[in-house]
Amino acid sequence: MVGVPSSSVLRRLRPGVPALVVLSVALLGAGLIAVPAADAGTATPAGPAALAYPGVAPAPGSSPGTAGTEPPPTPTTTPSTPGTSPFPPSVPTNVTATQVRTGAVTLTWTAPTPGCCPVAGYDIMYYQEFSDVIFSASVGPVTTTTITNYVTAGQQYTFRVSARDGLGHRSHYSNPLTVVTPVTDTGPDTIPPVAPQNLTIGDVTDSTAVLSWSPSTDNVGVVGYDVYRFDGWYTSRLVATVPATTYTVPLVPLPPTQRLLYYVRARDAVGNVSIASNTVTAPAGPTPTPTPPPPATCRVTYQLQSEWPGGFVAAVTVRNTGTTPVDGWTVSFSFPGDQQVTSAWNGTVSQSGTTVTARNVDWNRVLGADGSATFGIQGRWSASNASPTSFMLNGAACAVG
Structure with a gap:
C-alpha cells in the first residue's frame, strides 16, 4: 500500500x-x-458519591435503605481501562x-x-x-x-x-x-556517477592548499568534478569544475568563529552529479598587514574671521604640498558644533548634517605644486561654533594648520 x-x-x-x-x-x-505520550486512562474516574460511611453504625430503629446502610448505586458509565x-x-x-x-x-x-x-x-x-x-x-x-x-x-x-x-x-x-536525483528521466543517461572518495587537503602554504580525491566511476563515464565551498551554515558555492582529481584552493583570512569546508561531486556527460564526497576544512589564511596611509600631500587652514551671537564668517585655505598639480579639488570636513552654512564664495559648498563639502570653481580648479586656493563661508550657530579639526582633499586626509 x-x-x-x-x-x-x-x-x-x-x-x-x-x-x-x-x-x-x-x-x-x-x-x-522519543518521548512517550501521557498514559490514557491510567487514573480511573471516580464513581458516584458513596452513601455509606464506613465505621458509623446505623441509628437505632432505622430501617434498611436509610443513610448509613444503603449501597452505592450502579455506575451509569463504565470506567476506562488503565493504559498499558x-x-x-x-x-x-x-x-x-x-x-x-x-x-x-x-x-x-x-x-x-x-x-x-x-x-x-x-x-x-x-x-x-x-x-x-x-x-x-x-x-x-x-x-x-x-x-x-x-x-x-x-x-x-x-x-x-x-x-x-x-x-x-x-x-x-x-x-x-x-x-x-538525476537531471533527466528520459535518457540517454539517467544514472549519476558514484561519489568521489577520500577527499583530503594537503600541501598547505601561507596562501594555498591542494585538494585531492580518489576518482569516481559511472555507467557511461565521468567527465569532470565540481568543487564546492561551504560556509558551514547556509551557503554552498561552486568554485571550479576540473577534469583531474586535484584542485588548488586559496586560503583566505577568517574570523575565529567561521570556517570554510570543501567537498567534491563527480559529473557525467549529460550533467548528472554524484552524491557529495566527504568534507574537509581549509585552514584560515594569514591576516594581511594593514597598509599604512600615504603621507599627507595637502594642508588645510580654517580661520574664523568674525563671530557674533548666532553667526560667523570663516576662510578655508587648501594647499597642495605634493610635487604634482591637483586638477580639480574637493575639500570635506565636519563641524563639531551646530553650525549651518548659509552662503559661500570662491567654491561650491553644500552641507549634509554636520558634514560640509566644498568643490572648486572654474578659476581655482588647479592646485599647482605648493599652490593653494581659499574659499569663504558664512553661517549661523546657537550652541557651539567650535572649529573643525580634520579635513580631506579628494578623499585623502590633510594636515591641519
Missing part, C-alpha cells in the same frame, strides 16, 4: 541561539528524541529508495515492532545537503510512499523515517538514506 504524504517545512539550527536549548527543542519537535506501559514503536529499518526521478523519490521500509499500541503512521524528515531547510511529510500505516514536494533535479537529499502510534508515542528516526 502506497501512502500519500502531507508535508511541511522547518528551519534548521542557526547561530546566535544557545545550542543546548535549541538542540533539545529541535530534536524533541522533530521526533529525534507507554512504550513507543521500535525504529523503522531497511529504508531504501526503490525509484529516484528528477522530481520524486519513492521510499520503502520495514515496519517496526509496535510498542504499547498499533503503529498509526510514519513521519519522514528530509533535507538537501548543505542547506538549512528541513522538509517533513506524514503518511498512514504504510511501508512505502513517494515524496514529491521540494524534490528537484540534480540535487542530493537525505531521508529519515520515524514511526508513531495512535497515542502519540514516536520512535527514534531511522538511519539516514542519501540519494541524488
Whole structure:
C-alpha cells in the first residue's frame, strides 16, 4: 500500500541561539528524541458519591435503605481501562529508495515492532545537503510512499523515517538514506556517477592548499568534478569544475568563529552529479598587514574671521604640498558644533548634517605644486561654533594648520 504524504517545512539550527536549548527543542519537535505520550486512562474516574460511611453504625430503629446502610448505586458509565506501559514503536529499518526521478523519490521500509499500541503512521524528515531547510511529510500505516514536494533535479537529499502510534508515542528516526536525483528521466543517461572518495587537503602554504580525491566511476563515464565551498551554515558555492582529481584552493583570512569546508561531486556527460564526497576544512589564511596611509600631500587652514551671537564668517585655505598639480579639488570636513552654512564664495559648498563639502570653481580648479586656493563661508550657530579639526582633499586626509 502506497501512502500519500502531507508535508511541511522547518528551519534548521542557526547561530546566535544557545545550542543546548535549541538542540533539545529541535530534536524533541522533530521526533529525534522519543518521548512517550501521557498514559490514557491510567487514573480511573471516580464513581458516584458513596452513601455509606464506613465505621458509623446505623441509628437505632432505622430501617434498611436509610443513610448509613444503603449501597452505592450502579455506575451509569463504565470506567476506562488503565493504559498499558507507554512504550513507543521500535525504529523503522531497511529504508531504501526503490525509484529516484528528477522530481520524486519513492521510499520503502520495514515496519517496526509496535510498542504499547498499533503503529498509526510514519513521519519522514528530509533535507538537501548543505542547506538549512528541513522538509517533513506524514503518511498512514504504510511501508512505502513517494515524496514529491521540494524534490528537484540534480540535487542530493537525505531521508529519515520515524514511526508513531495512535497515542502519540514516536520512535527514534531511522538511519539516514542519501540519494541524488538525476537531471533527466528520459535518457540517454539517467544514472549519476558514484561519489568521489577520500577527499583530503594537503600541501598547505601561507596562501594555498591542494585538494585531492580518489576518482569516481559511472555507467557511461565521468567527465569532470565540481568543487564546492561551504560556509558551514547556509551557503554552498561552486568554485571550479576540473577534469583531474586535484584542485588548488586559496586560503583566505577568517574570523575565529567561521570556517570554510570543501567537498567534491563527480559529473557525467549529460550533467548528472554524484552524491557529495566527504568534507574537509581549509585552514584560515594569514591576516594581511594593514597598509599604512600615504603621507599627507595637502594642508588645510580654517580661520574664523568674525563671530557674533548666532553667526560667523570663516576662510578655508587648501594647499597642495605634493610635487604634482591637483586638477580639480574637493575639500570635506565636519563641524563639531551646530553650525549651518548659509552662503559661500570662491567654491561650491553644500552641507549634509554636520558634514560640509566644498568643490572648486572654474578659476581655482588647479592646485599647482605648493599652490593653494581659499574659499569663504558664512553661517549661523546657537550652541557651539567650535572649529573643525580634520579635513580631506579628494578623499585623502590633510594636515591641519
